[in-house]
Amino acid sequence: MPVYERGxxxxxxxxxxxxxxxxxxxxxxxxxxxxxxxxxxxxxMSWVPAIVKGGFIYGKLKAGNILDLMGGGWxxxxxxxxxxxxxxxxxxVFVMLAITGAGLIASDRRENGLSLYFSRPLGLxxxxxxxxxxxxxxxxxxxxxxxVALCVFSYLIAPEATGANMLLLTPLRCLVYCALSGxxxxxxxLAFSSMGTRSIxxxxxxxxxxxGTETIGAIAKGLGQNTLQAVNFxxxxxxxxxxxxxxxxxxxxxxxxxxxxxxxWTMLALWVLRKRIRPVEVVS
Amino acid sequence: xxxxxxxxxxxxxxxxxGIEVSGLTFAYLTEPVLKDVSFTLEKGAIGLLGPxxxxxxxxxxxxxxxxxxxxxxxxxLGWDMAAQARAARxxxxxxxxxGGVIPGMSGVALVAYMGELSGLPSRDAMxxxxxxxxxxxxxxxxxxxxxxxxxxxxxxxxxxxxLVHDPDWLxxxxxxxxxxxxxxxxxLELIRDLAWNKGLGVILSTHLLADVExxxxxxxxxxxxxxxxxQTVDTHTKQAKQVFEVEGFGNEEAFIADLRELGAxxxxxxxxxxxxxxxxxxxxxxRPEGYDPTAGVNVILKVAKARxxxxxxxxxxPVSLAEEFYRMVEA
Numbered sequence: 077m078p079v080y081e082r083g084x085x086x087x088x089x090x091x092x093x094x095x096x097x098x099x100x101x102x103x104x105x106x107x108x109x110x111x112x113x114x115x116x117x118x119x120x121m122s123w124v125p126a127i128v129k130g131g132f133i134y135g136k137l138k139a140g141n142i143l144d145l146m147g148g149g150w151x152x153x154x155x156x157x158x159x160x161x162x163x164x165x166x167x168x169v170f171v172m173l174a175i176t177g178a179g180l181i182a183s184d185r186r187e188n189g190l191s192l193y194f195s196r197p198l199g200l201x202x203x204x205x206x207x208x209x210x211x212x213x214x215x216x217x218x219x220x221x222x223x224v225a226l227c228v229f230s231y232l233i234a235p236e237a238t239g240a241n242m243l244l245l246t247p248l249r250c251l252v253y254c255a256l257s258g259x260x261x262x263x264x265x266l267a268f269s270s271m272g273t274r275s276i277x278x279x280x281x282x283x284x285x286x287x288g289t290e291t292i293g294a295i296a297k298g299l300g301q302n303t304l305q306a307v308n309f310x311x312x313x314x315x316x317x318x319x320x321x322x323x324x325x326x327x328x329x330x331x332x333x334x335x336x337x338x339x340x341w342t343m344l345a346l347w348v349l350r351k352r353i354r355p356v357e358v359v360s
Numbered sequence: 361x362x363x364x365x366x367x368x369x370x371x372x373x374x375x376x377x378g379i380e381v382s383g384l385t386f387a388y389l390t391e392p393v394l395k396d397v398s399f400t401l402e403k404g405a406i407g408l409l410g411p412x413x414x415x416x417x418x419x420x421x422x423x424x425x426x427x428x429x430x431x432x433x434x435x436x437l438g439w440d441m442a443a444q445a446r447a448a449r450x451x452x453x454x455x456x457x458x459g460g461v462i463p464g465m466s467g468v469a470l471v472a473y474m475g476e477l478s479g480l481p482s483r484d485a486m487x488x489x490x491x492x493x494x495x496x497x498x499x500x501x502x503x504x505x506x507x508x509x510x511x512x513x514x515x516x517x518x519x520x521x522x523l524v525h526d527p528d529w530l531x532x533x534x535x536x537x538x539x540x541x542x543x544x545x546x547x548l549e550l551i552r553d554l555a556w557n558k559g560l561g562v563i564l565s566t567h568l569l570a571d572v573e574x575x576x577x578x579x580x581x582x583x584x585x586x587x588x589x590x591q592t593v594d595t596h597t598k599q600a601k602q603v604f605e606v607e608g609f610g611n612e613e614a615f616i617a618d619l620r621e622l623g624a625x626x627x628x629x630x631x632x633x634x635x636x637x638x639x640x641x642x643x644x645x646x647r648p649e650g651y652d653p654t655a656g657v658n659v660i661l662k663v664a665k666a667r668x669x670x671x672x673x674x675x676x677x678p679v680s681l682a683e684e685f686y687r688m689v690e691a
Binding site: 188 | 388421424426427446447449450452453454456458459460461462463464465473474476477478479480481482483484488491492494495521523525526553554558
């Protein structure tokens with residue numbers, strides 16, 4: 077019987093497998109923004125530095141070490157070089173996450189969407205997990221994927237590149253780093269998103285957090301106030317990441333101190349999310 | 361307690377269908393919103409009536425397990441909502457009063473998304489989304505962005521998302537809010553069809569008494585968080601004491617005296633005389649399903665004929681649910 081003549085019918089299970097709720101939320105969170113062409117363009121643009129670095133690695137083969145004069149990081153295929161590359165992607169991380177992450181909870185709160193979500197058989201972990209996975213996916217699109225592509229490219233063309241390093245250890249390091257830092261950054265961004273109902277306000281706070289603290293950190297560095305560099309939000313992730321990549325510290329403070337700060341941010345974000353995400357608004 | 365694996369539509373697999381609430385007390389902050397509420401419901405069309413702030417929406421949220429239950433016990437479809445709310449929600453549909461439309465999605469995408477979140481496989485969810493959107497009358501609008509929907513369309517969309525996973529119970533919070541008269545009638549027809557013909561349990565929370573009269577067979581009345589009354593919608597027809605409007609001329613004193621001997625009470629109402637008869641005194645009025653008002657009319661006609669009191673008007677005064685409701689709330 078055609079659907080328009082059927083009226084209301086009871087659902088008969090088809091036997092197909094249902095996706096877990098966190099996956100459904102994450103899939104929707106990734107697919108919906110990617111329908112905007114300009115966002116797709118931003119993803120493509122974020123790959124330009126990787127293409128440039130790939131060009132430098134290739135050029136080093138042809139022109140020798142002369143290209144190292146332009147900056148060792150661009151031609152390095154050591155793990156540290158890839159950490160520096162991901163650090164250099166922070167502009168794209170900032171923009172991409174501001175666009176895709178700011179409204180993830182704020183718009184749900186504005187439209188009373190939380191009430192809809194929590195009328196379904198899902199819990200807080202599913203909801204936050206799905207939203208964080210959305211952010212980690214976009215984070216990986218501009219950091220992990222270009223790095224992995226570069227690793228494969230380096231393995232194919234650089235004579236000193238080994239399979240163990242370029243196809244296993246370095247991509248694994250990058251994967252762990254992106255998973256941990258992406259989750260932590262995602263939770264912090266979600267915490268901001270849960271505190272408002274308008275994406276634009278979340279973006280403003282995100283800008284203050286990323287750009288504002290980086291500026292303060294840079295000024296502190298210029299003034300020789302090393303401890304003040306601890307306020308640099310994204311800088312802490314890169315500095316703590318040097319532990320994983322076996323690289324020198326990126327800031328003038330201990331990587332372990334940065335790691336402690338990152339853990340602190342993450343715990344604070346989880347606490348905020350636990351407090352803010354509920355299906356019912358309680359106004360005191 | 362370990363939560364059981366989620367399985368959609370478990371209640372049709374032989375589990376209980378009803379709702380049991382006992383001693384439910386709930387407070388958002390310090391002042392209790394619900395105070396020692398207890399009731400048991402079997403599937404059907406239930407109206408939840410009460411003035412603003414009486415705790416109707418909070419009660420629905422407790423039934424959905426959206427708020428932590430501190431005192432009292434709530435069991436829905438056989439699941440204890442304090443510990444197993446997630447599992448129970450697979451069999452519940454919720455239509456919120458405010459918002460409930462996720463921006464940036466088309467109608468069909470939103471409904472399918474909600475279906476998947478309810479545990480339906482992706483393909484089934486999309487198929488069901490098309491079906492329920494046809495059912496609620498949004499077939500032609502299903503690919504439009506739901507942000508562009510009118511208020512009436514949004515209400516239908518919210519009903520569709522509540523139906524997509526084929527729940528056992530539908531909790532509807534002010535479903536006709538903001539609708540024009542035609543839209544209101546139309547959505548009430550859908551709800552009535554679901555409750556009376558499709559076998560879904562419906563709890564309709566509203567302060568519009570006409571909505572309850574149109575759809576429900578039973579009402580729960582809340583006031584200040586307390587369950588004030590529970591009765592069937594046709595309770596007033598089952599009451600022994602019924603009021604008749606009488607207007608006539610002739611020997612009124614004798615007419616009144618005779619009726620008074622039959623236990624009648626009188627009250628003037630403009631040109632009318634309101635006669636209250638206790639039908640339980642007349643065996644011919646007593647029926648298994650209630651009291652037959654025709655017997656009361658016959659008694660008055662008989663007395664009027666005997667006393668030559670010419671009647672211009674005689675009818676049983678209809679007791680509306682609204683009057684009952686206001687009488688209970690204002691008592």
